[in-house]
Amino acid sequence: MSTRERLIESTQDLLWERGYAGTSPKAIQQRSGAGQGSMYHHFGGKSDLALAAMNKTAEQLRAEISGHLDGPGTAIERISAYLHRERDVLRGCRIGRLAQDPGVVESARLRQPLDETFDWLRRRLAEVVSEGQAEGELAADLDPEDTAAAIVAVLQGGYVIARAAGSAEPFGRAVDGALRLLAASAR
Amino acid sequence: MSTRERLIESTQDLLWERGYAGTSPKAIQQRSGAGQGSMYHHFGGKSDLALAAMNKTAEQLRAEISGHLDGPGTAIERISAYLHRERDVLRGCRIGRLAQDPGVVESARLRQPLDETFDWLRRRLAEVVSEGQAEGELAADLDPEDTAAAIVAVLQGGYVIARAAGSAEPFGRAVDGALRLLAASAR
DNA sequence: GTCTATATCAGGATAGAC
DNA sequence: GTCTATCCTGATATAGAC
Numbered sequence: 576m577s578t579r580e581r582l583i584e585s586t587q588d589l590l591w592e593r594g595y596a597g598t599s600p601k602a603i604q605q606r607s608g609a610g611q612g613s614m615y616h617h618f619g620g621k622s623d624l625a626l627a628a629m630n631k632t633a634e635q636l637r638a639e640i641s642g643h644l645d646g647p648g649t650a651i652e653r654i655s656a657y658l659h660r661e662r663d664v665l666r667g668c669r670i671g672r673l674a675q676d677p678g679v680v681e682s683a684r685l686r687q688p689l690d691e692t693f694d695w696l697r698r699r700l701a702e703v704v705s706e707g708q709a710e711g712e713l714a715a716d717l718d719p720e721d722t723a724a725a726i727v728a729v730l731q732g733g734y735v736i737a738r739a740a741g742s743a744e745p746f747g748r749a750v751d752g753a754l755r756l757l758a759a760s761a762r
Numbered sequence: 763m764s765t766r767e768r769l770i771e772s773t774q775d776l777l778w779e780r781g782y783a784g785t786s787p788k789a790i791q792q793r794s795g796a797g798q799g800s801m802y803h804h805f806g807g808k809s810d811l812a813l814a815a816m817n818k819t820a821e822q823l824r825a826e827i828s829g830h831l832d833g834p835g836t837a838i839e840r841i842s843a844y845l846h847r848e849r850d851v852l853r854g855c856r857i858g859r860l861a862q863d864p865g866v867v868e869s870a871r872l873r874q875p876l877d878e879t880f881d882w883l884r885r886r887l888a889e890v891v892s893e894g895q896a897e898g899e900l901a902a903d904l905d906p907e908d909t910a911a912a913i914v915a916v917l918q919g920g921y922v923i924a925r926a927a928g929s930a931e932p933f934g935r936a937v938d939g940a941l942r943l944l945a946a947s948a949r
Numbered sequence: 950g951t952c953t954a955t956a957t958c959a960g961g962a963t964a965g966a967c
Numbered sequence: 968g969t970c971t972a973t974c975c976t977g978a979t980a981t982a983g984a985c
Binding site for chain 1 (some may be wrong): 950951952953
């Protein structure tokens with residue numbers, strides 16, 4: 576792997592663990608094994624490197640999620656697969672966590688990958704909800720876009736309450752609660 | 763107001779805006795008008811001051827939310843009042859935002875106010891859901907605790923997707939979507 | 950492309966005078 | 968209780984040699 580790639584991957588990890596403000600150039604250099612000069616040769620500075628890392632993370636996330644939402648199965652099964660996809664709940668969401676970082680949100684450039692990712696996700700989920708309605712699996716009077724936003728929010732908020740509790744349990748409850756509501760809506 | 767109180771209030775504001783890692787002693791001193799020595803006279807250091815600020819914020823939040831959940835009205839009306847309580851969506855949640863801060867979550871002392879606040883909130887909402895079930899307003903087969911967790915998560919996640927979008931709109935959609943699902947469950 | 954040296958400023962705190 | 972002085976480390980780079 577090239578030095579450039581190692582820099583990006585190290586930054587991806589650190590942004591996930593420590594956030595944007597909490598990720599220092601020095602930490603990136605140490606984790607990637609690249610020197611000071613090397614890092615500033617490949618990237619203009621911290622924010623350029625963060626942007627590259629965020630874009631790569633967003634792309635990976637879309638690919639992983641598509642694997643669940645595009646697959647076979649009913650709408651509820653696919654949504655359930657997406658919601659249960661998570662492994663390491665207490666680490667939080669690689670993308671969503673950055674929405675709390677003022678340095679990210681205050682910069683149009685850095686906020687863009689977040690915005691695009693959630694926008695794509697909500698649209699894709701709204702399609703799945705519509706498909707479920709067409710099959711009579713979900714109540715016809717749900718608004719697909721609102722429902723999709725609620726599903727995404729349950730996931731993101733699940734991370735928040737799990738980290739606050741120091742336990743994955745509240746995350747699981749939130750997901751189960753949401754799926755039960757979805758399933759109940761069609762009765 | 764005493765210097766000590768001004769220190770705490772300034773820290774409350776800064777924690778909300780910038781998070782724990784992003785809040786420096788210098789910024790606290792400037793905002794509160796207190797000097798260096800004054801701050802270290804009243805508090806042992808940044809973390810002690812943060813703890814005092816978080817406890818005060820948690821107390822205020824519980825009081826405000828109780829105002830909505832304890833009031834008159836049906837269960838769905840009270841939950842709706844709670845979800846629509848928010849004014850400045852893009853500022854995010856005063857407590858939930860701190861769950862993304864490694865310096866908070868990694869410290870048992872600092873995580874405690876978060877844990878207790880969300881724990882209280884989920885219990886309280888579960889009671890309201892149970893009351894709704896007793897009145898036949900909500901489906902009898904919902905799990906009150908799971909449903910409560912889902913409601914809290916929608917709110918916390920709503921903040922996340924709103925900040926990512928730079929707009930309050932996704933928050934409103936998530937809240938509407940969740941309320942629609944709740945209302946539909948009883949049909 | 951990578952290295953080492955250097956620069957500036959902020960973070961977080963202690964010491965001791967008043 | 969509050970003030971000023973001082974300390975040490977880390978954040979974020981730039982400069983220039985190799």
